[in-house]
Each structure stands twice: as C-alpha cells, then as structure tokens.
Amino acid sequence: MDAVNAGKKAAAIRVVDELVKTDQVLGIGSGSTIVFAVEHIAERVKSEGLKLTCVPTSFQARQLILEHGLTLGDLENFPKLDLAIDGADEVDSELNCIKGGGGCLAQEKVVASCAKKFAVIADDRKDSSHLGQNWHKGIPIEVLPFAYVPVMQKIKTTYGGVPALRMAQSKAGPVVTDNGNFLLDWKFDAEKKWDWNLINTELNLIPGVVDTGLFIHMAFKAYFGTSQGSVSTR
Ligand code: 5RP
16 A cells, blocks of 8 residues: 555544444445445444444435445435544645535535534545645636636636636536536635635635635644554544
C-alpha cells in the first residue's frame, strides 16, 4: 500500500473504532478514503455483531454498502442519523471543508446535515490552515445542466478566479452527477481572505446552483492519517 493510502486507512480505522457503535444509523460518504472505513465497519459487524443501518451519499456508497453485506437505509426511512463519516478534499483550521472532488457533494451535504455528528477522514495532505492552501482544483459546485454558462459568468464577474465545467477524463463530455447535473470547479484566489460562510450562502442563491462543495461549520471532528499510520484529530 502506498503512503497516501496508508494515511487514508489509518484515519478510517480510527474513526470507526472511536465513533461507530451498535444500533446506529450511519451516513456513508463517497470517495476512496471511505472505502477503508466501510471495510472496517464490515469487519466489526462480523466480529462484534454490531447492528447498523447505512445511508449512502452516492451510487458508489450504495454499492459499497451492498458489497460489504451491510444493511442499506435511506433518508425516507431514516431522516435522522447518528453519525455521518466522509472524506474531504481539504479541511481548514475551523473544520470547514472543500468536498466534491468525486462529484457527490449534494447528497453528501444532505446526509451530513441529517446526522447528529459529521466526522471527516483524510490523509494528512488535506490538513490546511485555510481553504486553498493545499487543494488547488477549486471549489466544486453542482449546477443544473442548462444553467452552467450563466452560473459560470456570475461567479467570474462577482468573485473573479476561474470557474470551469468539469469534463469526463475521456473529454467526451461533462461529468454528470448522480443527480443528473453538471459540476463546475471554481478556482479562487487562495491568497485572499474569504468569508466562506457568506460565499457559500451567496453561491447557493445563484439560480441554477444546486449546492456547493463548501461544508461550513458542519464537521465536529477531523481525523488525518499519516503514511506511518499515526492519526491526528481536531
Ligand atoms: C466526493 C468527496 C470525497 O469525499 C472527497 O473528494 C475526498 O475523496 P478521497 O477520499 O478519494 O480523497 O467529496 O464527492
């Protein structure tokens, strides 16, 4: 296993050991780090007989839950969750996060908002003092497909920087989210001091924006794993 994955795995194991308890309803995030958490949840269900219901944040998360034989739930039956666990692209000193590198931000935010506690897991490259320090791909923003050009123009005019439509790796077309929408990645001036709470609110008010990858004041704890397998929390 490479150094980055070792960090992701260490953080994932620690959060599951520390926060997951029997009879919980859990929100399961998306991305590569959460895979290690689901693997460890499944191990504990098997070895300790934990009774858990898992609510996914994406098609990927749903598949992960099913592949590991965990009990699948949804927000219709479980609108209140005990705990949501998810990865992040960057976490600042106040636990504000950029998420959505994997394109699942809208469902991730809904599920996290329904949980009593939202915990973030990441390798220590994601640990930053301010947003934009270590993550240079910008803030993901999910938009209605027909509105992506006016939304990009409004963002550029109001805030500067470079908003771009996220393209599929094949370049054959735009990335389409699980909700059938497009994604913008807004590269902002990381030297500037931003009021992310305000920016998040303002971005969400632009007609056509579904949600942003700014998770402000949502996480209660972050776990950062190192390549040596140690974990720091804050
Ligand atoms: C997906 C996400 C992911 O949680 C985020 O991109 C981190 O991914 P990874 O665990 O692969 O580093 O927000 O929308």
